[in-house]
Amino acid sequence: MDSKELLNLIRFVAKAGVSEVKYKTKDFEINIKTPLAGSEAPISFAPQPVAYQAPITAPVATATPVASPEAAASSSEDESKYVTIKSPMIGTFYRKPSPDKDVFVNVGSEIKNDSVVCVIEAMKLFNQIEAEVSGKIVKILVDDSSPVEYDQPLFLVDPS
Template identity: 60%
Template structure:
């Protein structure tokens, strides 16, 4: 089981609303726990043993993946008219420039191209993420102070 499959499994569990999932195969043990709010995900990954064949590792993620895509299909069709603003880097997502300031944007905010939407901290550097489109914020997809991955959706924008 490679890192990408584990990351997809974590995202699936976090979005499903399940509190805990344990996956045990012959040579891999993974436990994923989330809080009810979905803010914190704790993952325990036990390293695979070198003696086990690689073929067995690919079976479980393929069984889980079809369930994820079938449950997300209706939501994806509703949101297809919106533009998704994604994270350009890996880091920690912040909605405010500093703890004592107000948030950059709220749901319903009208934005223009070049407006700062959020800050992502990576390696102690705070990177302002600017909008590449004009429109209205429909949904904020990430909680404040949450870790984000490269290309992870952050905002949905209605361009009309």
Template identity: 60%
Template structure:
């Protein structure tokens, strides 16, 4: 289990409202406690018989451009008129209710408030994500069967 997975687990537990979660795997034990004055996360890594030594990483500064390019400014202004529909949970994004079924929505399709846009699988539960706005789907921002984070943009909708 890598750091990214542990961070995602901590975020998920914090959002779920659980007060304590314990996870034990072959080489790691994790206890996450929430609801106290300070959130606590304890990670115990059980030593294995062989731990490969990694070479130390050299940190090199990365040069960044101080001013944005002219091409990105019109794109940002153009996207500002759209409403972004974001993921309410962490999970796996699916555009279809089943592999043999058609897509919930396609680019260019007009949607109404309450229409199902996609499903997000979290812990073997499929959660239907409904639109909170009416409009036209401009862009799908996530690939089918991809993991999504909480508050990650999923769709761009033109409300006009």
């Protein structure tokens, strides 16, 4: 990691308002700690190494469970047939490639395995996220321009 990338990481930590970030790759490991005003419990991120090549594909898994038992019975039957596209990294979720362009996908959009469904910005790098599944977008689970965590569900896809 060169000094420019290190400065970008430090700026990212300062903007995120967290007290500690641990970043580890094959070559090195870095821990950045900052005082977090008004917070006694430290918050930590464990970011995954970010490849500097686009596009990055999102891991595919099953739908997440619902909290209430009554809703779980009915919605688990409905959502069990859907595939969840999850975030492969932490960052900021964007539905558009740029503010003046149209969104990548909407509810009801047909997608293919290599379709770009969103962009996640991490440390000033915009990473295109591919679907890795063919089907129809059923639900968009994240608002545009909102922060996302690693492995956070982004979209529900009907693969049929």
